[in-house]
Amino acid sequence: MGFAHLDRYAGRDSWFTSHTSPGQRIWIALAAAFAASLMPAGAWRALLALGVVIALGVWSARLPLAALARRVGQAMPFFLLPALALPVSVPGPTALELGPFSLSETGLLRAIEIVARATLAVSAVALVISVTRATDLLRGLDRMPLPRLVKSSLALGYRYVYLLNDELDRTGRAIRSRMGDASHPRLWRARASSLAHLLLRAHDRGTRIHAAMLSRGYRDRLPTLQPAATVSPVWTLAVAGVFAVIWLGGFIEVVR
Protein backbone atom coordinates (compact mmCIF):
# COMPACT_ATOMS: atom_id res chain seq x y z
CA MET A 1 0.00 0.00 0.00
CA GLY A 2 1.14 3.52 -0.61
CA PHE A 3 0.11 7.11 -0.28
CA ALA A 4 -0.55 7.68 -3.98
CA HIS A 5 -4.32 7.18 -3.96
CA LEU A 6 -4.78 10.07 -1.54
CA ASP A 7 -2.85 12.55 -3.64
CA ARG A 8 -4.07 11.76 -7.16
CA TYR A 9 -5.19 15.30 -7.96
CA ALA A 10 -2.79 17.12 -5.69
CA GLY A 11 -0.04 17.76 -8.23
CA ARG A 12 -2.03 19.96 -10.58
CA ASP A 13 -1.35 23.65 -10.91
CA SER A 14 -4.45 25.77 -10.80
CA TRP A 15 -5.62 29.23 -9.89
CA PHE A 16 -6.84 27.90 -6.54
CA THR A 17 -3.59 26.17 -5.57
CA SER A 18 -1.36 29.06 -6.62
CA HIS A 19 -3.32 31.66 -4.67
CA THR A 20 -3.61 29.78 -1.37
CA SER A 21 -1.12 27.92 0.82
CA PRO A 22 -2.05 24.51 2.28
CA GLY A 23 -2.51 26.05 5.72
CA GLN A 24 -4.78 28.75 4.30
CA ARG A 25 -6.83 26.09 2.51
CA ILE A 26 -7.55 24.40 5.85
CA TRP A 27 -8.95 27.71 7.12
CA ILE A 28 -11.06 28.01 3.95
CA ALA A 29 -12.46 24.51 4.49
CA LEU A 30 -13.20 25.36 8.12
CA ALA A 31 -14.95 28.61 7.13
CA ALA A 32 -17.06 26.85 4.51
CA ALA A 33 -17.98 24.02 6.89
CA PHE A 34 -18.98 26.46 9.61
CA ALA A 35 -20.96 28.70 7.25
CA ALA A 36 -22.87 25.71 5.88
CA SER A 37 -23.43 23.94 9.20
CA LEU A 38 -24.46 26.96 11.22
CA MET A 39 -26.77 28.46 8.59
CA PRO A 40 -30.12 29.28 10.23
CA ALA A 41 -33.01 27.01 9.28
CA GLY A 42 -34.90 28.09 6.19
CA ALA A 43 -32.18 30.26 4.62
CA TRP A 44 -32.40 28.51 1.27
CA ARG A 45 -31.08 31.34 -0.88
CA ALA A 46 -28.02 31.75 1.32
CA LEU A 47 -27.34 28.01 1.05
CA LEU A 48 -27.64 28.29 -2.71
CA ALA A 49 -25.15 31.19 -2.75
CA LEU A 50 -22.75 29.12 -0.65
CA GLY A 51 -23.09 26.29 -3.15
CA VAL A 52 -22.27 28.65 -6.03
CA VAL A 53 -19.11 29.88 -4.27
CA ILE A 54 -17.97 26.32 -3.55
CA ALA A 55 -18.69 25.33 -7.16
CA LEU A 56 -16.57 28.29 -8.32
CA GLY A 57 -13.80 26.99 -6.06
CA VAL A 58 -14.02 23.52 -7.62
CA TRP A 59 -13.88 25.07 -11.09
CA SER A 60 -10.90 27.27 -10.22
CA ALA A 61 -9.06 24.26 -8.79
CA ARG A 62 -9.55 22.25 -12.03
CA LEU A 63 -10.73 19.32 -9.95
CA PRO A 64 -12.64 16.75 -12.05
CA LEU A 65 -16.24 16.52 -10.89
CA ALA A 66 -16.02 12.73 -10.81
CA ALA A 67 -13.17 12.90 -8.30
CA LEU A 68 -15.14 15.29 -6.11
CA ALA A 69 -18.26 13.15 -6.40
CA ARG A 70 -16.30 10.05 -5.34
CA ARG A 71 -15.03 11.75 -2.19
CA VAL A 72 -18.43 13.23 -1.34
CA GLY A 73 -20.11 9.91 -2.11
CA GLN A 74 -17.86 8.11 0.37
CA ALA A 75 -18.95 10.46 3.14
CA MET A 76 -22.61 10.55 2.13
CA PRO A 77 -23.96 7.41 3.85
CA PHE A 78 -22.83 8.85 7.17
CA PHE A 79 -25.22 11.78 6.93
CA LEU A 80 -27.84 10.33 4.60
CA LEU A 81 -28.78 7.47 6.93
CA PRO A 82 -29.34 9.59 10.07
CA ALA A 83 -31.20 12.17 8.00
CA LEU A 84 -33.56 9.44 6.76
CA ALA A 85 -34.71 8.89 10.34
CA LEU A 86 -35.80 12.53 10.72
CA PRO A 87 -39.13 12.51 8.82
CA VAL A 88 -40.24 9.62 11.04
CA SER A 89 -38.92 10.86 14.34
CA VAL A 90 -39.66 14.61 14.24
CA PRO A 91 -43.25 15.40 15.21
CA GLY A 92 -45.36 17.67 12.99
CA PRO A 93 -48.23 17.68 10.50
CA THR A 94 -48.22 14.53 8.40
CA ALA A 95 -47.08 15.06 4.84
CA LEU A 96 -47.06 11.52 3.55
CA GLU A 97 -48.19 8.06 4.67
CA LEU A 98 -45.68 5.41 3.68
CA GLY A 99 -46.81 2.00 4.84
CA PRO A 100 -46.37 1.88 8.61
CA PHE A 101 -44.51 5.22 8.68
CA SER A 102 -46.05 8.65 8.62
CA LEU A 103 -43.59 11.25 7.41
CA SER A 104 -43.95 14.66 9.04
CA GLU A 105 -43.66 17.82 6.99
CA THR A 106 -41.26 19.49 9.45
CA GLY A 107 -39.06 16.42 9.58
CA LEU A 108 -39.00 16.06 5.81
CA LEU A 109 -37.96 19.69 5.31
CA ARG A 110 -35.35 19.43 8.01
CA ALA A 111 -33.91 16.27 6.48
CA ILE A 112 -33.58 17.92 3.05
CA GLU A 113 -31.95 20.97 4.61
CA ILE A 114 -29.46 18.93 6.63
CA VAL A 115 -28.49 16.84 3.63
CA ALA A 116 -27.95 20.06 1.66
CA ARG A 117 -25.80 21.61 4.39
CA ALA A 118 -23.76 18.47 4.95
CA THR A 119 -23.20 18.02 1.21
CA LEU A 120 -21.92 21.61 0.91
CA ALA A 121 -19.60 21.25 3.90
CA VAL A 122 -18.23 17.90 2.71
CA SER A 123 -17.74 19.28 -0.82
CA ALA A 124 -15.63 22.15 0.52
CA VAL A 125 -13.53 19.80 2.64
CA ALA A 126 -13.22 17.28 -0.22
CA LEU A 127 -12.10 20.07 -2.57
CA VAL A 128 -9.33 21.16 -0.22
CA ILE A 129 -8.04 17.68 0.62
CA SER A 130 -8.19 16.55 -3.02
CA VAL A 131 -5.94 19.32 -4.34
CA THR A 132 -3.49 19.32 -1.41
CA ARG A 133 -0.87 16.65 -0.76
CA ALA A 134 -1.34 14.93 2.58
CA THR A 135 2.18 16.00 3.62
CA ASP A 136 1.32 19.61 2.79
CA LEU A 137 -1.93 19.32 4.74
CA LEU A 138 0.03 18.11 7.75
CA ARG A 139 2.51 20.95 7.37
CA GLY A 140 -0.41 23.38 7.13
CA LEU A 141 -1.86 21.83 10.26
CA ASP A 142 1.45 22.61 11.97
CA ARG A 143 0.42 26.27 12.13
CA MET A 144 -2.94 25.47 13.71
CA PRO A 145 -3.60 26.14 17.40
CA LEU A 146 -3.16 22.51 18.46
CA PRO A 147 -0.79 20.97 21.03
CA ARG A 148 2.59 20.03 19.59
CA LEU A 149 2.06 16.40 20.56
CA VAL A 150 -1.12 16.07 18.52
CA LYS A 151 0.59 17.59 15.49
CA SER A 152 3.67 15.41 15.73
CA SER A 153 1.43 12.37 16.31
CA LEU A 154 -0.37 13.18 13.09
CA ALA A 155 2.85 13.67 11.11
CA LEU A 156 4.54 10.54 12.45
CA GLY A 157 1.30 8.60 12.21
CA TYR A 158 1.09 9.44 8.51
CA ARG A 159 4.77 8.55 8.10
CA TYR A 160 4.40 5.06 9.58
CA VAL A 161 0.80 4.00 8.98
CA TYR A 162 1.48 2.19 5.70
CA LEU A 163 4.55 0.52 7.13
CA LEU A 164 2.50 -0.92 10.01
CA ASN A 165 -0.29 -1.68 7.55
CA ASP A 166 2.10 -3.79 5.47
CA GLU A 167 3.29 -5.59 8.58
CA LEU A 168 -0.32 -6.38 9.49
CA ASP A 169 -0.92 -7.50 5.92
CA ARG A 170 1.89 -10.03 6.17
CA THR A 171 0.63 -11.28 9.54
CA GLY A 172 -2.86 -11.53 8.09
CA ARG A 173 -1.58 -13.55 5.14
CA ALA A 174 0.24 -15.89 7.50
CA ILE A 175 -2.91 -16.33 9.58
CA ARG A 176 -4.98 -17.04 6.47
CA SER A 177 -2.53 -19.56 5.09
CA ARG A 178 -2.34 -21.46 8.37
CA MET A 179 -5.96 -21.31 9.47
CA GLY A 180 -7.95 -20.08 6.51
CA ASP A 181 -11.08 -22.09 7.23
CA ALA A 182 -10.85 -21.93 11.00
CA SER A 183 -13.95 -21.21 13.03
CA HIS A 184 -14.72 -17.60 13.90
CA PRO A 185 -13.65 -17.73 17.57
CA ARG A 186 -10.19 -19.04 16.67
CA LEU A 187 -9.83 -16.55 13.82
CA TRP A 188 -10.84 -13.71 16.14
CA ARG A 189 -8.28 -14.80 18.68
CA ALA A 190 -5.53 -14.94 16.08
CA ARG A 191 -6.39 -11.51 14.68
CA ALA A 192 -6.73 -9.91 18.11
CA SER A 193 -3.38 -11.38 19.00
CA SER A 194 -1.89 -9.88 15.84
CA LEU A 195 -3.26 -6.50 16.97
CA ALA A 196 -1.54 -6.96 20.32
CA HIS A 197 1.67 -7.69 18.44
CA LEU A 198 1.14 -4.57 16.35
CA LEU A 199 0.89 -2.45 19.48
CA LEU A 200 4.08 -4.03 20.84
CA ARG A 201 5.99 -3.39 17.64
CA ALA A 202 4.69 0.17 17.44
CA HIS A 203 5.93 0.76 20.96
CA ASP A 204 9.38 -0.75 20.35
CA ARG A 205 9.80 0.98 17.01
CA GLY A 206 8.76 4.28 18.56
CA THR A 207 11.53 3.95 21.14
CA ARG A 208 14.12 3.11 18.45
CA ILE A 209 12.97 5.96 16.20
CA HIS A 210 13.17 8.35 19.08
CA ALA A 211 16.78 7.39 19.78
CA ALA A 212 17.58 7.84 16.10
CA MET A 213 15.84 11.22 16.00
CA LEU A 214 17.71 12.44 19.06
CA SER A 215 21.04 11.39 17.59
CA ARG A 216 20.24 13.49 14.52
CA GLY A 217 19.52 16.60 16.53
CA TYR A 218 15.74 16.40 17.06
CA ARG A 219 14.53 19.43 19.00
CA ASP A 220 10.77 19.06 19.47
CA ARG A 221 9.99 20.07 15.89
CA LEU A 222 9.92 17.78 12.88
CA PRO A 223 12.33 19.16 10.27
CA THR A 224 11.45 19.68 6.63
CA LEU A 225 13.60 20.10 3.54
CA GLN A 226 10.88 22.05 1.72
CA PRO A 227 10.29 25.42 3.33
CA ALA A 228 6.67 26.44 2.84
CA ALA A 229 6.23 28.99 0.09
CA THR A 230 4.84 32.26 1.37
CA VAL A 231 1.48 33.05 -0.16
CA SER A 232 -0.30 36.34 0.46
CA PRO A 233 -3.36 35.73 2.65
CA VAL A 234 -5.44 38.24 0.64
CA TRP A 235 -7.43 35.62 -1.26
CA THR A 236 -8.04 33.46 1.78
CA LEU A 237 -9.33 36.48 3.69
CA ALA A 238 -11.51 37.44 0.74
CA VAL A 239 -13.05 33.95 0.50
CA ALA A 240 -13.61 33.81 4.26
CA GLY A 241 -15.22 37.26 4.03
CA VAL A 242 -17.57 36.04 1.29
CA PHE A 243 -18.59 33.08 3.46
CA ALA A 244 -19.22 35.43 6.40
CA VAL A 245 -21.36 37.74 4.26
CA ILE A 246 -23.41 34.81 2.95
CA TRP A 247 -23.88 33.53 6.49
CA LEU A 248 -25.09 36.95 7.69
CA GLY A 249 -27.31 37.11 4.59
CA GLY A 250 -28.85 33.85 5.72
CA PHE A 251 -29.85 35.45 9.02
CA ILE A 252 -31.34 38.48 7.27
CA GLU A 253 -33.23 36.16 4.92
CA VAL A 254 -34.75 34.25 7.82
CA VAL A 255 -35.71 37.34 9.84
CA ARG A 256 -37.57 38.85 6.92
Next chain:
Amino acid sequence: MAHIPDGFLSASVAAGTFGAAGALVAVAARKTQTRLDDHAAPTLGLATAAVFAAQAVNFPVAAGTSGHLLGGALVAVGFGPWAGFLVMTAVVIAQALIFADGGLTALGANVLNIAGAGALLGYAVYRLLTGLAGGGPWSRALGAAIAAYLATLVTGVAAGVELGLSGMAPTHLSVGAMASVHGVIGLAEAAVTGLAVWSLARKRPDLLYRAGADGALKSRPAVVLAGAGSIAIFAGLLSIVASTAPDGLERLAIDLGFADVAKSWGAPLTGYRAWIPGAVGRVVAVILGVALTFAGTAATLRALTRARSPSES
Protein backbone atom coordinates in the same frame (compact mmCIF):
# COMPACT_ATOMS: atom_id res chain seq x y z
CA MET B 1 -21.31 5.47 12.64
CA ALA B 2 -20.00 7.31 15.65
CA HIS B 3 -18.65 10.24 13.64
CA ILE B 4 -21.09 13.16 13.58
CA PRO B 5 -21.00 14.85 10.15
CA ASP B 6 -21.18 18.59 9.42
CA GLY B 7 -24.63 20.14 9.54
CA PHE B 8 -26.05 18.10 12.42
CA LEU B 9 -25.04 20.19 15.43
CA SER B 10 -26.46 23.55 16.48
CA ALA B 11 -24.14 26.51 17.05
CA SER B 12 -24.33 26.30 20.84
CA VAL B 13 -23.66 22.55 20.96
CA ALA B 14 -20.76 22.90 18.49
CA ALA B 15 -19.25 25.74 20.56
CA GLY B 16 -19.75 23.92 23.87
CA THR B 17 -18.21 20.67 22.65
CA PHE B 18 -15.28 22.54 21.06
CA GLY B 19 -14.63 24.27 24.37
CA ALA B 20 -14.80 21.07 26.40
CA ALA B 21 -12.68 19.11 23.92
CA GLY B 22 -10.11 21.92 23.74
CA ALA B 23 -9.78 22.00 27.53
CA LEU B 24 -9.34 18.21 27.67
CA VAL B 25 -6.74 18.28 24.90
CA ALA B 26 -4.78 20.98 26.75
CA VAL B 27 -4.86 18.98 30.00
CA ALA B 28 -3.86 15.80 28.16
CA ALA B 29 -0.94 17.53 26.44
CA ARG B 30 0.38 18.79 29.76
CA LYS B 31 -0.09 15.46 31.57
CA THR B 32 1.54 13.47 28.78
CA GLN B 33 4.47 15.84 28.46
CA THR B 34 5.36 15.63 32.12
CA ARG B 35 4.96 11.87 32.21
CA LEU B 36 6.51 10.72 28.96
CA ASP B 37 9.15 13.47 28.65
CA ASP B 38 10.59 13.65 25.17
CA HIS B 39 9.73 10.05 24.40
CA ALA B 40 6.24 11.20 23.69
CA ALA B 41 6.42 12.34 20.07
CA PRO B 42 7.56 9.12 18.35
CA THR B 43 5.70 6.80 20.71
CA LEU B 44 2.40 8.61 20.23
CA GLY B 45 3.02 8.90 16.49
CA LEU B 46 3.54 5.16 16.18
CA ALA B 47 0.49 4.52 18.37
CA THR B 48 -1.56 6.75 16.05
CA ALA B 49 -0.31 4.78 13.06
CA ALA B 50 -1.09 1.53 14.90
CA VAL B 51 -4.69 2.58 15.57
CA PHE B 52 -5.14 3.49 11.91
CA ALA B 53 -3.63 0.20 10.78
CA ALA B 54 -5.68 -1.75 13.32
CA GLN B 55 -8.89 -0.16 12.04
CA ALA B 56 -8.11 -1.70 8.64
CA VAL B 57 -8.16 -5.25 10.06
CA ASN B 58 -11.56 -6.82 9.50
CA PHE B 59 -13.18 -9.17 11.94
CA PRO B 60 -15.72 -11.52 10.37
CA VAL B 61 -19.20 -11.20 11.87
CA ALA B 62 -22.16 -13.35 10.85
CA ALA B 63 -23.50 -13.53 7.29
CA GLY B 64 -20.52 -12.15 5.40
CA THR B 65 -20.41 -8.80 7.17
CA SER B 66 -17.39 -7.65 9.13
CA GLY B 67 -16.45 -4.95 11.57
CA HIS B 68 -13.30 -3.31 12.81
CA LEU B 69 -11.80 -2.09 16.05
CA LEU B 70 -12.30 1.49 17.23
CA GLY B 71 -9.36 1.17 19.59
CA GLY B 72 -9.86 3.89 22.21
CA ALA B 73 -9.88 1.56 25.22
CA LEU B 74 -7.10 -0.63 23.82
CA VAL B 75 -4.72 2.26 23.21
CA ALA B 76 -5.47 3.72 26.65
CA VAL B 77 -4.69 0.39 28.31
CA GLY B 78 -1.42 0.20 26.39
CA PHE B 79 -0.23 3.80 26.58
CA GLY B 80 -2.16 5.40 29.42
CA PRO B 81 -5.36 7.46 29.50
CA TRP B 82 -4.01 10.88 28.52
CA ALA B 83 -1.63 9.61 25.85
CA GLY B 84 -4.46 7.44 24.54
CA PHE B 85 -6.73 10.48 24.47
CA LEU B 86 -4.19 12.44 22.41
CA VAL B 87 -3.72 9.51 20.04
CA MET B 88 -7.47 9.17 19.48
CA THR B 89 -7.73 12.96 19.03
CA ALA B 90 -5.10 12.77 16.29
CA VAL B 91 -7.01 9.87 14.72
CA VAL B 92 -10.29 11.83 14.74
CA ILE B 93 -8.61 14.92 13.23
CA ALA B 94 -6.96 12.83 10.51
CA GLN B 95 -10.25 11.12 9.72
CA ALA B 96 -11.95 14.50 9.29
CA LEU B 97 -9.15 16.21 7.42
CA ILE B 98 -7.65 13.47 5.25
CA PHE B 99 -10.61 11.14 4.69
CA ALA B 100 -13.55 13.58 5.11
CA ASP B 101 -15.02 11.21 7.72
CA GLY B 102 -16.75 13.27 10.43
CA GLY B 103 -17.45 16.98 10.17
CA LEU B 104 -15.11 19.89 10.89
CA THR B 105 -17.78 21.72 12.89
CA ALA B 106 -18.43 18.50 14.80
CA LEU B 107 -14.72 17.97 15.53
CA GLY B 108 -15.13 19.01 19.16
CA ALA B 109 -18.05 16.66 19.66
CA ASN B 110 -16.31 13.79 17.90
CA VAL B 111 -13.15 14.24 19.98
CA LEU B 112 -15.27 14.22 23.15
CA ASN B 113 -17.31 11.18 22.10
CA ILE B 114 -14.60 9.03 20.56
CA ALA B 115 -11.38 10.07 22.31
CA GLY B 116 -12.91 11.19 25.60
CA ALA B 117 -15.29 8.29 26.10
CA GLY B 118 -12.99 5.77 24.43
CA ALA B 119 -9.69 6.51 26.12
CA LEU B 120 -10.50 8.43 29.31
CA LEU B 121 -13.70 6.69 30.41
CA GLY B 122 -12.46 3.36 29.06
CA TYR B 123 -9.30 3.66 31.12
CA ALA B 124 -11.20 4.75 34.24
CA VAL B 125 -13.35 1.62 34.08
CA TYR B 126 -10.36 -0.62 33.32
CA ARG B 127 -8.39 0.89 36.18
CA LEU B 128 -11.31 0.48 38.53
CA LEU B 129 -11.87 -3.17 37.67
CA THR B 130 -8.20 -4.21 37.64
CA GLY B 131 -7.78 -2.25 40.87
CA LEU B 132 -10.50 -4.36 42.44
CA ALA B 133 -9.52 -7.66 40.90
CA GLY B 134 -5.74 -7.54 40.54
CA GLY B 135 -3.37 -7.40 37.58
CA GLY B 136 -3.35 -10.93 36.17
CA PRO B 137 -3.93 -11.52 32.44
CA TRP B 138 -7.49 -12.67 32.99
CA SER B 139 -8.64 -9.79 35.11
CA ARG B 140 -6.85 -7.33 32.82
CA ALA B 141 -8.53 -8.85 29.78
CA LEU B 142 -11.97 -8.90 31.37
CA GLY B 143 -11.52 -5.41 32.74
CA ALA B 144 -10.46 -4.13 29.32
CA ALA B 145 -13.38 -5.88 27.64
CA ILE B 146 -15.93 -4.35 30.01
CA ALA B 147 -14.21 -0.98 29.67
CA ALA B 148 -14.34 -1.20 25.87
CA TYR B 149 -18.04 -2.12 25.95
CA LEU B 150 -19.00 0.76 28.26
CA ALA B 151 -16.81 3.21 26.32
CA THR B 152 -18.46 2.27 23.03
CA LEU B 153 -21.93 2.56 24.56
CA VAL B 154 -21.13 5.98 26.04
CA THR B 155 -19.69 7.12 22.69
CA GLY B 156 -23.06 6.42 21.12
CA VAL B 157 -25.12 7.87 23.96
CA ALA B 158 -23.04 11.07 23.98
CA ALA B 159 -23.55 11.49 20.24
CA GLY B 160 -27.28 10.90 20.79
CA VAL B 161 -27.42 13.55 23.53
CA GLU B 162 -25.56 16.08 21.35
CA LEU B 163 -27.86 15.44 18.40
CA GLY B 164 -30.88 15.75 20.69
CA LEU B 165 -29.64 19.02 22.22
CA SER B 166 -29.12 20.35 18.69
CA GLY B 167 -32.82 19.84 18.03
CA MET B 168 -32.25 17.15 15.42
CA ALA B 169 -34.71 14.78 17.04
CA PRO B 170 -36.30 14.37 20.46
CA THR B 171 -33.41 13.46 22.78
CA HIS B 172 -34.89 10.18 23.98
CA LEU B 173 -35.23 9.02 20.37
CA SER B 174 -31.69 9.88 19.28
CA VAL B 175 -30.19 8.48 22.48
CA GLY B 176 -32.26 5.32 22.16
CA ALA B 177 -31.25 4.75 18.56
CA MET B 178 -27.56 5.46 19.16
CA ALA B 179 -27.48 3.35 22.34
CA SER B 180 -29.05 0.35 20.60
CA VAL B 181 -26.63 0.51 17.67
CA HIS B 182 -23.56 1.01 19.86
CA GLY B 183 -24.75 -1.60 22.32
CA VAL B 184 -24.24 -4.11 19.50
CA ILE B 185 -20.99 -2.61 18.14
CA GLY B 186 -19.64 -2.59 21.69
CA LEU B 187 -19.88 -6.38 21.95
CA ALA B 188 -17.38 -6.83 19.11
CA GLU B 189 -15.18 -4.03 20.46
CA ALA B 190 -15.18 -5.70 23.87
CA ALA B 191 -14.26 -9.11 22.44
CA VAL B 192 -11.36 -7.81 20.34
CA THR B 193 -10.04 -5.49 23.07
CA GLY B 194 -10.23 -8.23 25.68
CA LEU B 195 -8.45 -10.77 23.47
CA ALA B 196 -5.74 -8.27 22.52
CA VAL B 197 -5.13 -7.21 26.13
CA TRP B 198 -5.07 -10.85 27.23
CA SER B 199 -2.40 -11.57 24.64
CA LEU B 200 -0.45 -8.42 25.59
CA ALA B 201 -0.61 -9.19 29.30
CA ARG B 202 0.77 -12.69 28.72
CA LYS B 203 3.51 -11.70 26.26
CA ARG B 204 4.82 -8.42 27.55
CA PRO B 205 3.07 -7.33 30.75
CA ASP B 206 5.89 -4.82 31.27
CA LEU B 207 4.66 -2.77 28.32
CA LEU B 208 1.11 -2.23 29.55
CA TYR B 209 0.71 1.24 30.94
CA ARG B 210 1.15 1.25 34.70
CA ALA B 211 -0.07 4.08 36.84
CA GLY B 212 2.02 5.10 39.81
CA ALA B 213 5.80 5.10 40.17
CA ASP B 214 6.12 1.63 41.73
CA GLY B 215 4.45 0.05 38.75
CA ALA B 216 1.99 -1.93 40.82
CA LEU B 217 -1.68 -1.75 40.04
CA LYS B 218 -3.33 -0.89 43.32
CA SER B 219 -6.84 0.18 43.99
CA ARG B 220 -6.77 3.71 45.26
CA PRO B 221 -10.02 4.59 47.02
CA ALA B 222 -10.24 7.94 45.23
CA VAL B 223 -9.88 6.35 41.79
CA VAL B 224 -12.41 3.66 42.62
CA LEU B 225 -14.90 6.15 43.98
CA ALA B 226 -14.49 8.55 41.06
CA GLY B 227 -14.88 5.80 38.48
CA ALA B 228 -17.88 4.18 40.14
CA GLY B 229 -19.47 7.55 40.85
CA SER B 230 -19.19 8.83 37.28
CA ILE B 231 -20.60 5.60 35.88
CA ALA B 232 -23.47 5.61 38.34
CA ILE B 233 -24.31 9.26 37.60
CA PHE B 234 -24.17 8.56 33.89
CA ALA B 235 -26.50 5.61 34.27
CA GLY B 236 -28.86 7.71 36.37
CA LEU B 237 -29.02 10.44 33.71
CA LEU B 238 -29.62 7.78 31.10
CA SER B 239 -32.52 6.43 33.09
CA ILE B 240 -34.20 9.85 33.13
CA VAL B 241 -33.90 10.11 29.37
CA ALA B 242 -35.04 6.55 28.82
CA SER B 243 -37.96 6.71 31.20
CA THR B 244 -39.48 10.05 30.18
CA ALA B 245 -40.82 8.48 27.00
CA PRO B 246 -40.24 4.74 26.89
CA ASP B 247 -42.95 4.36 24.26
CA GLY B 248 -41.09 6.56 21.79
CA LEU B 249 -37.84 4.73 22.37
CA GLU B 250 -39.41 1.35 21.80
CA ARG B 251 -41.27 2.68 18.78
CA LEU B 252 -38.08 3.89 17.13
CA ALA B 253 -36.32 0.67 18.06
CA ILE B 254 -39.06 -1.34 16.36
CA ASP B 255 -39.03 0.98 13.35
CA LEU B 256 -35.28 0.61 12.96
CA GLY B 257 -35.34 -3.11 13.65
CA PHE B 258 -33.50 -3.03 16.97
CA ALA B 259 -36.45 -4.12 19.06
CA ASP B 260 -34.72 -7.07 20.69
CA VAL B 261 -31.63 -5.11 21.62
CA ALA B 262 -33.61 -2.20 22.96
CA LYS B 263 -35.75 -4.51 25.02
CA SER B 264 -32.82 -6.23 26.69
CA TRP B 265 -31.10 -2.89 27.16
CA GLY B 266 -34.15 -1.28 28.70
CA ALA B 267 -35.22 -4.24 30.77
CA PRO B 268 -33.40 -3.45 34.04
CA LEU B 269 -34.76 0.09 33.94
CA THR B 270 -38.36 -1.00 33.56
CA GLY B 271 -37.87 -3.63 36.21
CA TYR B 272 -36.67 -1.11 38.76
CA ARG B 273 -39.50 1.24 37.87
CA ALA B 274 -41.99 -1.25 39.15
CA TRP B 275 -41.03 -1.04 42.79
CA ILE B 276 -39.83 2.54 43.25
CA PRO B 277 -42.17 5.21 41.89
CA GLY B 278 -41.20 8.69 40.78
CA ALA B 279 -38.28 10.09 38.76
CA VAL B 280 -36.00 10.45 41.79
CA GLY B 281 -36.72 6.90 42.79
CA ARG B 282 -35.82 5.69 39.32
CA VAL B 283 -32.47 7.45 39.39
CA VAL B 284 -31.69 6.11 42.85
CA ALA B 285 -32.69 2.64 41.75
CA VAL B 286 -30.45 2.72 38.71
CA ILE B 287 -27.47 3.99 40.70
CA LEU B 288 -28.07 1.20 43.22
CA GLY B 289 -28.29 -1.28 40.36
CA VAL B 290 -25.00 -0.08 38.89
CA ALA B 291 -23.31 -0.34 42.28
CA LEU B 292 -24.60 -3.89 42.74
CA THR B 293 -23.47 -4.87 39.24
CA PHE B 294 -20.04 -3.48 39.97
CA ALA B 295 -19.74 -5.31 43.25
CA GLY B 296 -20.76 -8.51 41.48
CA THR B 297 -18.28 -8.03 38.64
CA ALA B 298 -15.47 -7.24 41.04
CA ALA B 299 -16.23 -10.28 43.17
CA THR B 300 -16.31 -12.53 40.09
CA LEU B 301 -13.04 -11.09 38.80
CA ARG B 302 -11.37 -11.51 42.16
CA ALA B 303 -12.60 -15.09 42.45
CA LEU B 304 -11.30 -15.81 38.94
CA THR B 305 -7.86 -14.38 39.66
CA ARG B 306 -7.61 -16.13 42.97
CA ALA B 307 -8.61 -19.43 41.42
CA ARG B 308 -5.93 -19.11 38.76
CA SER B 309 -3.13 -17.59 40.76
CA PRO B 310 -1.73 -20.83 42.28
CA SER B 311 -1.17 -22.33 38.83
CA GLU B 312 0.72 -19.27 37.63
CA SER B 313 4.27 -18.78 38.70
